[in-house]
Amino acid sequence: MAKILFVMTGADHWTLADGTPHPTGFWAEEAVVPFQAFTAAGHEVVVATPGGVVPPVDAGSLGPEQNGGPEGAERMAAAVDSFEALRRPLKLSEVEVADYAAVYYPGGHGPMEDLAVDEDSGRLLTSALDSGRPLGVVCHAPAALLAAKRSDGTSPFAGYRLTGFTNAEEAQAGLAEKAPWLLQDRLVELGVDFRAGEPWASHVVIDRNLVTGQNPASSAAAAAELLKALG
Template sequence: MSKILFVMTGVDHWTLADGTKHPTGFWAEEAVAPFTAFKAAGHEITVATPGGVVPTVDRGSLAPEVNGGQEGADEVAAALASLSELQHPIPLEDVDLDAYAAVFYPGGHGPMEDLAVDPASGRILIDALDSGKPLAVVCHGPAALLAATNADGTNAFAGYRVAAFTNAEETQAGLAGRARWLLETRLVEAGVDVQVGEPWVPNVVVDRNLVTGQNPASSAPLAAEVLKKLA
């Protein structure tokens, strides 16, 4: 079967407007659900992060209240612990895109801190887009699209229909008023056509080889779309 590249945040915080460092990283469900689906389908996964640092899970994403109760939280934590690939990431700078059949970006607030301004990630995104390979990005992962700029300064994803974590969801999560910038707003400013769905409900948008999901609940259906494209 194929190899899939997981591009993940390398930070453990998100700097808020007042300079406070909000603890974060990647969101557990957004890694676990696609990871599990891809491996069950027989695909091999390589994790890449800025500098090759081991990615940090957002502890909030392991809480019972965001996993349907304690049983769900225990299942996610156990699944996460079984993903040995997370402990052996390669540096983004060393990625050879030709080795992979698809690219996947999970979210969490971490990408708002590092991938949104990471030139190596930006090049991977542009190359993946141009290659026609499935490129999947979920929740706050689309912050990485902001670093995908063309030589003339325009965004490579301008005009693409994209789902991403919305201003309404950020407000309901209690962080919109403390953020330096909001993902939906910044994507729109870059010319991206953000398709806003209902808060916290699965919303997956497919535009050419780009597959995006709005929130954690979109992770599993997004992975299913990628598997259809790989079939």
């Protein structure tokens, strides 16, 4: 059994361009589906957040419309409740990549608020990438890549093929015009090779040890690729 680190947002809002706090957190499907896949395979999941705060779930991700109806919503809420590691996260500043076999970042708009500027997360991402360990990042969680820098100021992810929540999806979700910045734009500015799939369809990009998923629908496929990499 291996230990897998989930690095998760501690933010319960995303500050929009006009200063309005948009309620958010982590997206339930992006945490629950990989958690279930990893634990079913016999692995242990450990959660870490900035400051060790309990990661807030985005209430919107628990709705019937996001989970195939009322019964799906009930199952998702129950799955979040049963994810015990969420209630006892480690402090991100105290985590060492060497203690884990793989690292995974679920999304939601929360990472746009905190992980995008978190230096501890940036150092951890750089270490995970350099270590060759499987590193999975899904949906809005690639915002965390913005905080990863080498000593010369360059991004360790420059030149990597990857994906994340697209401008088209942000527009269709109704937040693009209100956003202070768009994830796809900022990732392209880093120098990555951004690969966009069809909006809302599962789309996973693998480059070396980096596995990225575009949106919530990509969570299961991203988890499957990480498990394959773990052998």
